[in-house]
Amino acid sequence: xxxxxxxxxxxxxxxxxxxxxxxxxxxxxxxxxxxxxxxxxxxxxxxxxxxxxxxxxxxxxxxxxxxxxxxxxxxxxxxxxxxxxxxxxxxxxxxxxxxxxxxxxxxxxxxxxxxxxxxxxxxxxxxxxxxxxxxxxxxxxxxxxxxxxxxxxxxxxxxxxxxxxxxxxxxxxxxxxxxxxxxxxxxxxxxxxxxxxxxxxxxxxxxxxxxxxxxxxxxxxxxxxxxxxxxxxxxxxxxxxxxxxxxxxxxxxxxxxxxxxxxxxxxxxxxxxxxxxxxxxxxxxxxxxxxxxxxxxxxxxxxxxxxxxxxxxxxxxxxxxxxxxxxxxxxxxxxxxxxxxxxxxxxxxxxxxxxxxxxxxxxxxxxxx
Amino acid sequence: xxxxxxxxxxxxxxxxxxxxxxxxxxxxxxxxxxxxxxxxxxxxxxxxxxxxxxxxxxxxxxxxxxxxxxxxxxxxxxxxxxxxxxxxxxxxxxxxxxxxxxxxxxxxxxxxxxxxxxxxxxxxxxxxxxx
Numbered sequence: 001x002x003x004x005x006x007x008x009x010x011x012x013x014x015x016x017x018x019x020x021x022x023x024x025x026x027x028x029x030x031x032x033x034x035x036x037x038x039x040x041x042x043x044x045x046x047x048x049x050x051x052x053x054x055x056x057x058x059x060x061x062x063x064x065x066x067x068x069x070x071x072x073x074x075x076x077x078x079x080x081x082x083x084x085x086x087x088x089x090x091x092x093x094x095x096x097x098x099x100x101x102x103x104x105x106x107x108x109x110x111x112x113x114x115x116x117x118x119x120x121x122x123x124x125x126x127x128x129x130x131x132x133x134x135x136x137x138x139x140x141x142x143x144x145x146x147x148x149x150x151x152x153x154x155x156x157x158x159x160x161x162x163x164x165x166x167x168x169x170x171x172x173x174x175x176x177x178x179x180x181x182x183x184x185x186x187x188x189x190x191x192x193x194x195x196x197x198x199x200x201x202x203x204x205x206x207x208x209x210x211x212x213x214x215x216x217x218x219x220x221x222x223x224x225x226x227x228x229x230x231x232x233x234x235x236x237x238x239x240x241x242x243x244x245x246x247x248x249x250x251x252x253x254x255x256x257x258x259x260x261x262x263x264x265x266x267x268x269x270x271x272x273x274x275x276x277x278x279x280x281x282x283x284x285x286x287x288x289x290x291x292x293x294x295x296x297x298x299x300x301x302x303x304x305x306x307x308x309x310x311x312x313x314x315x316x317x318x319x320x321x322x323x324x325x326x327x328x329x330x331x332x333x334x335x336x337x338x339x340x341x342x343x344x345x346x347x348x349x350x351x352x353x354x355x356x357x358x359x360x361x362x363x364x365x366x367x368x369x
Numbered sequence: 370x371x372x373x374x375x376x377x378x379x380x381x382x383x384x385x386x387x388x389x390x391x392x393x394x395x396x397x398x399x400x401x402x403x404x405x406x407x408x409x410x411x412x413x414x415x416x417x418x419x420x421x422x423x424x425x426x427x428x429x430x431x432x433x434x435x436x437x438x439x440x441x442x443x444x445x446x447x448x449x450x451x452x453x454x455x456x457x458x459x460x461x462x463x464x465x466x467x468x469x470x471x472x473x474x475x476x477x478x479x480x481x482x483x484x485x486x487x488x489x490x491x492x493x494x495x496x497x498x499x500x
Contacts (some may be wrong), residue, residue, distance in 0.1 A: 036409065037435075040410055041408070041409055042409055042434050042435065043409040043434060073386070211478075229436065231408070231435060237435060299412060299456075300412060300414070300432070300435065301411060301412050301432040303436075303437065322411040322412070322432060322434050324434065329412075348414075348430065
């Protein structure tokens with residue numbers, strides 16, 4: 001367990017802290033924040049999201065607004081994906097932010113709000129590092145950027161999530177929210193509502209002024225949405241085949257070795273984003289490692305850092321868990337690129353057989369492996 | 370805590386309990402307090418039958434969704450039975466930690482080792498001071 005100076009500082013609390021305690025949340029440290037790991041049973045919460053609707057307090061995540069005439073050019077240089085793809089207002093884009101060596105500094109979502117105005121959401125654990133990096137890169141661009149710590153964020157996810165959120169909105173807001181296509185967001189007064197998430201289910205992520213967060217939380221509770229902790233957030237995202245920063249990739253791993261190749265916009269060829277030269281070279285030579293999904297065929301539970309044994313060399317599990325939806329253990333693992341079909345995982349001295357699959361494992365409540 | 374520690378059991382500092390089966394063997398499980406810390410149990414690696422264990426020896430693993438935790442032998446003895454129901458229903462450890470969620474049975478090498486373990490009051494005082 002790491003015992004950093006940061007974790008000894010006074011823990012940070014989101015505007016919903018009292019609501020978590022009220023709901024019986026078991027509070028733990030997450031990147032310096034006191035967050036609920038669960039409210040009783042992680043498995044029950046997981047199934048609540050797959051089958052109905054659950055809500056997550058993600059107010060610890062970092063919302064950044066970029067404004068000014070140089071914003072688009074700045075982001076085209078900063079990110080491996082290309083914000084020029086965002087032609088319609090409100091459209092969101094998932095991207096890696098790379099260093100010059102092609103390693104992933106963070107993964108993030110950027111929304112095109114209007115011309116010369118983009119909003120970005122980055123991870124809480126990487127906040128300091130991200131801000132330092134962006135400040136270094138912003139030199140020479142006409143961009144103002146501000147951290148929106150005045151906003152709370154609640155993610156509502158599950159097959160019934162949208163309907164329950166919409167039931168709480170006024171007529172105008174409901175119409176706008178109803179019309180949102182996947183991966184689009186819209187401004188409803190001071191609130192920003194986006195059809196995005198980190199669970200593999202439909203739903204919304206809602207950013208709103210901190211002082212309104214408790215009101216929305218209570219409204220959602222009354223509409224039958226249950227609070228979900230970080231524990232289930234992790235099993236849900238893993239089933240959905242979504243990476244967790246710091247676990248599945250970091251500054252020493254390229255997007256090509258992290259299952260993020262699809263997020264790199266190679267075209268147009270003359271867009272020179274940070275890290276391009278390094279990952280172009282890796283792409284030309286062929287990545288030595290790839291990130292794959294594993295399904296354990298024997299009994300046991302796959303966990304991060306377990307050794308993966310293949311005929312083409314060893315690999316490592318980056319995230320592993322028991323999948324509540326599938327009833328077996330699943331993992332993301334980084335293995336030699338040439339490996340196909342199956343491998344073995346070493347657990348407490350025993351070699352257990354695992355099937356190699358292409359994530360996601362579960363989407364919209366359905367098993368895909 | 371709603372599920373009180375039964376007064377007829379003996380307890381260890383690593384949160385196992387022992388119950389006298391009346392035939393020279395003792396059933397072993399983990400306490401309600403321990404299962405609460407672990408969260409949803411999804412897999413149990415049971416000790417092998419007839420293994421002779423030393424006191425405090427690592428004798429199995431309980432995997433919850435959250436993490437893997439080692440299980441320890443409460444005293445020196447031979448494994449005489451394992452609860453195979455846990456193979457299909459590991460969640461019995463959560464729902465009935467002192468009953469159907471028992472894990473294995475052990476025949477102590479020295480019967481006086483049982484008396485040396487904590488009683489319910491001592492165990493409760495122990496884990497409350499631990500927190």
